[in-house]
Amino acid sequence: MFQQKRAYWRNLDNAAKLFSAxxxxxxxxxxxxxxxxxxxxxxxxLQxxxxxxxxxxxxxxSVMRKGLFWHYLEKSELRPVIREExxxxxxxxYVRDKKALLFEVTYYHNRINFEVFHALTDGTGAxxxxxxxxxNYLHLAHQEDGxxxxxxxxxxxxIRDQEDDSFSKYYNPDMKRSKKKKPHAYQIKKMRKEYDELRVIEGTASVxxxxxxxxxxxxxxxVLxxxxxxxxxxxxxxxxxxxxPVILMVPVNLRKVFPSDSMLNFFGYIEPLHKFGEGRDEFSEILEEVKEYFDENLKKExxxxxxxxxxxxxxxxxxxxAPLELKNPCIKVGAKMAEKEVTAILSNMSTVRMPEEYTPYIERFGVFTSTPKVELCVCSFQDVLSFGFTSRYDSSNIQRNFYRILEELGIPSKIEKPDFPEEVRPNYEGMKFFKVFSFCCIAAVVIGIMGNVIFTPERYWAAFVAAGALSMWFALAVGYLKRHNLLKNAMWQLLVVTIGxxxxxxCTGWHGWSVNYVLPGVCMIIQISMMIISKIQSHSPREYMIYYxxxxxxxxxxxxxxxxxxxxxFTAPAVxxxxFSFLFLLALILFKGREFKEEMHKKLHV
Structure with missing residues (x-):
């Protein structure tokens, strides 16, 4: 009765803009x-x-798309397909330039996994x-049992409530900003795992x-x-x-402070800390300091x-x-600087509640996340409190210390044995190929320089070898990075080939062949190839419009x-x-005018 149609596209919320960048x-x-x-x-x-x-x-x-000033989320006809882990x-x-859903459901033995890109939702939405x-799964499996x-x-x-950007809704531009400078936090320095593989250590305790x-x-x-x-x-x-000081980032669900039914990100965070070595390092003293910090910083104001x-x-x-290509590096630098203000992360997802008649079929819920630091995620179901530690370090001493301190406080815990498929490994084959190709290009340059110096030192032909190798490497690098979107790849190749x-x-004395013949020829070839690609891949006007x-x-x-x-x-090819390009553009405006306006509005939104 109250359902509405989804918006065809929408802006990212405040937190999602950080995650996408x-x-x-x-x-x-x-x-x-x-x-x-x-x-x-x-x-x-399960399907x-x-x-x-x-x-x-x-x-x-939804799928992530890229505009001139911001990323945005666009309605998609893609449908998720479950797989064994x-x-x-x-x-x-989220793979840049690849049109794919931002979540995935897998299973392994008796476990259902729901993984989601944080730009799509937060812990509450998940x-x-x-x-x-x-x-839904348990109902389908046991409906015959009543x-x-x-x-x-x-x-x-x-649906409009689910898509509500509560950050913008509750933003107050008149509120004074804090000018307090944050201290740099202690940073955990440990040996990283090969290829930065994610290390997961889980445990449980009684609620x-x-x-x-x-x-x-x-x-x-x-607080405890x-x-x-x-x-x-x-x-x-x-x-x-x-x-x-040791500083923890602790996310806070803003829905508990500001009413919202949004499924998007809507969380803030506080940063409890303690400066060790100043004589107040007893657990009771730290606990009291943390309690006071929470009491003060969890006030609505x-x-x-x-x-x-x-x-x-x-x-x-x-x-x-600022254009997105300039904005993203700045956001990344800002995020790197902000990382220095935090030692580790603690995220309490709170209690997961299910109807009483469903609980006999469920053992427990759990949660963990990808992180460049050490992160602890916590959630509970019935009397089971689940801990999910993740890091990309070889050492697990912090995790060991955490469980030992719980034991000393009278809270017995159990380390859960990892249950992942043996063949599950990160896939770095594409990265390895690119590294091999890069090495071959460098080797060709070095061998060329050696040959030049040894056999013909009076001539500098090795410079042309180096330039040729660089041109080949750059063209393949662009092709590799943009391989998920052939239309975008074609646009990049147009720029690379013509400018190159x-x-x-x-550099060879200017004969004009690049602008007389190559530039107009490549421009027309790329436009024709884009039409062929769109036809073969059955792209909708909204998918090919911006590249055309x-x-x-x-x-x-x-x-x-x-x-x-x-x-x-020589003017004929250029004319x-x-x-040809003018007619191509005019056809888009005349025959796909509505899609043209929509795409321009999406790509240029600020």
Missing amino acids: TSSLKDTRVFRFYCILKEEIDPEL EALNRTVKRYPVFL YKEPCSCL TQFLRELVK LADVILTDEKVT KDVLAVSREKGVSMT LTAVYLCAIHEEMSRLQEKR QIARGMNELIAFEKNRILRW CILWDL VMAAGYGILLPFILLLTRVIT VCVG
Whole structure:
């Protein structure tokens, strides 16, 4: 009754803009929420359960696209297909230039895995999706046993509510910003694993035991775990390293402060800390300090101020209007600088609740995430509190210390044996090929220089060998990086070939062949090849429109300017290129006018 159609595209929320700019193979910004059942998974039933779940939460059916100023999410007709677990946990889901969904559902034995790119949703949104998925699966598997289909969320929540950008909704531009300078935090320095593979160490404890100790000490569960985590890290520090404080980043669900039904990111964070080596290092003293920090910084006014500070950067006019290619490196540098203000991360996803009639079929829920640091994710179900430590370091001393301190506090814990397929390994074959090719190009240059010096030192032909090797390497590098989108690849090759040929022409005495023949010829060939690619791959106008416009614009403007300035001496090919490109662009505007306007609006939104 209240359902509405999805928006065809939407802006990224404040947090998603950071994740889209900073994700990489070493920090994929992907987290896994999983559920372990008391029975083996039936793939066919899981696929049907997933189909039902995405109907309830269609906002997840989005792909990331790139505009001139910002990335954005676009509605997609792609549908998820479940698979048995086949790759390293929290592997990359967002591949630049590749049109793919930003989440994945896999299974292994009796475990259902839901992995999602953080730009799509946060822990709260992921929890709702996984609960719905598990509920649908168990209902399909046991409906003949009388298991009823129940509704988990408010049916009055519309798709528009799910897509609501609550950051923008609650942003207050009049709120004063804090000018307090943050200290640099102690940074964990350990030997990294080969290829930065993700190390996962999981454990469980009794919720009753943790709550009993927390109540005895007059603090919340999160405060207790924060203090334990700080002490676990401190045990690995030297006296010299104690000059910097240990600072944890603790995400805060803003929905508990500002009413929101959004499935997008809507969280802030606080940064509890302790400066060791100053005489107040007893656990009770650290616990009291953490408690006071939480009490002060979880007030609505403080949380609102922190949220506003994050959004204020996004609203900055210079940042908003800067092209994305300039903006992303700046955001990455800012993120790197911000990493120095944090030692490790603690994320409490809180309690996962399921209807009472479904709980007998479920063993536990768990969560962990990809991280460049050491991160602890916590969630609970019934009386099982699950810990998920992740890092990319060989050492697991901090994790060992954490569980030992819990034992000393009277909280027995159990380390869960990793249960991943043996053949699951990160795939670096493409990277290895590129490294081999790069080495071969460098070797060709070095051998050319040696031959030049030994046999013909009076001539400098090795410079041409080096330039040729560099040209070949650059063309293949562009092709490799843009291999997931052939239309974008073609546009990049147009730039690389034409600019490269002009540079070759200049360096060899300028004969004009690059602008007289190569430039117009390549411009027309690329436009024709784009039409062929679009036809073969059945692209919709919205998928090919921007690349057609860029190629046609390039084919009109550059030859036209060179004709006016008389750089081109043989005019026929250039005139044909300008005329062909103009007709190409005019056809787009006349016959695909609506799509043309929509694409320009999306790509140029600020």
